Amino acid sequence: MVILMKERISESGVIEDQELAEYYSLMAKKHMRIPCQRVLSRIEAKGIHQGNCLDVGTGPGIFPIYLSKTLPEIQFKAIDLSPVMVDIARKNAMEAGTTGKVDFQLGSAYSLPCENQSLDLLLCINTLHHLDRPVDFFNEVARTLKAEGSFVIVDFHRDASFVWIGLFNLFWKLFFGKHPKAKDGFIESVNSSYTLEECRAFLNQSQLTKWKLYTRTIEMWVESMTVPNNG
Ligand SMILES: C[S@@+](CC[C@H](N)C(=O)[O-])C[C@H]1O[C@@H](n2cnc3c(N)ncnc32)[C@H](O)[C@@H]1O
Numbered sequence: 001m002v003i004l005m006k007e008r009i010s011e012s013g014v015i016e017d018q019e020l021a022e023y024y025s026l027m028a029k030k031h032m033r034i035p036c037q038r039v040l041s042r043i044e045a046k047g048i049h050q051g052n053c054l055d056v057g058t059g060p061g062i063f064p065i066y067l068s069k070t071l072p073e074i075q076f077k078a079i080d081l082s083p084v085m086v087d088i089a090r091k092n093a094m095e096a097g098t099t100g101k102v103d104f105q106l107g108s109a110y111s112l113p114c115e116n117q118s119l120d121l122l123l124c125i126n127t128l129h130h131l132d133r134p135v136d137f138f139n140e141v142a143r144t145l146k147a148e149g150s151f152v153i154v155d156f157h158r159d160a161s162f163v164w165i166g167l168f169n170l171f172w173k174l175f176f177g178k179h180p181k182a183k184d185g186f187i188e189s190v191n192s193s194y195t196l197e198e199c200r201a202f203l204n205q206s207q208l209t210k211w212k213l214y215t216r217t218i219e220m221w222v223e224s225m226t227v228p229n230n231g
Contacts, residue, residue: 053119
């Protein structure tokens with residue numbers, strides 16, 4: 001039996017609806033602790049505890065705010081294309097007592113506001129599915145990372161098992177689905193995400209090297225290979 005993979009339905013663009021953005025922020029603050037810890041564990045596994053980090057598509061800023069508390073020697077910058085989200089992220093930082101620890105700016109994944117080879121770490125969480133030109137984004141990652149810099153990119157993948165997708169959709173509706181505009185948000189994001197094969201092809205077309213791609217249930221993780229310490 002041949003199961004045809006569904007075509008991607010692009011969800012490019014930004015969350016600009018103030019009410020929806022605030023709802024997303026509220027829910028993220030409540031439920032993102034474990035995802036934040038998982039990203040932290042990958043950063044720790046790479047031995048990074050200082051330097052410059054950029055978070056791309058930061059939304060309400062939950063990830064860099066959490067990480068800036070745990071990794072105080074890292075300089076965090078975080079960008080989003082939505083002015084509404086940047087505003088909310090700044091307010092969240094103030095609320096969390098981390099004002100000044102994360103520099104939130106308006107910015108695009110296709111034109112990162114960083115010098116060539118200036119970043120020790122780049123993060124991009126749950127945002128790749130918004131990007132219709134992933135190769136251009138990956139080239140920007142390659143341009144801005146230092147030679148030994150690291151990256152962690154996490155997103156859904158459209159070819160995850162339909163059992164996992166169904167299960168996570170149920171959880172989404174339970175925790176996030178109370179807002180009428182948000183209730184289909186999870187499934188729309190999955191439909192807009194790339195398959196593993198598509199993502200691998202984009203990475204191969206890009207100037208990024210030394211990456212690995214692996215899955216965790218509904219997620220795909222693209223990471224720089226850990227550089228072996230020969231010292
Ligand atoms: C699903 S949210 C993820 C937010 C955050 N990383 C998280 O996991 O909580 C995706 C974010 O990407 C932003 N975005 C979409 N296209 C973008 C682009 N081209 N450049 C920068 N940000 C973008 C959206 O405005 C939105 O805030």
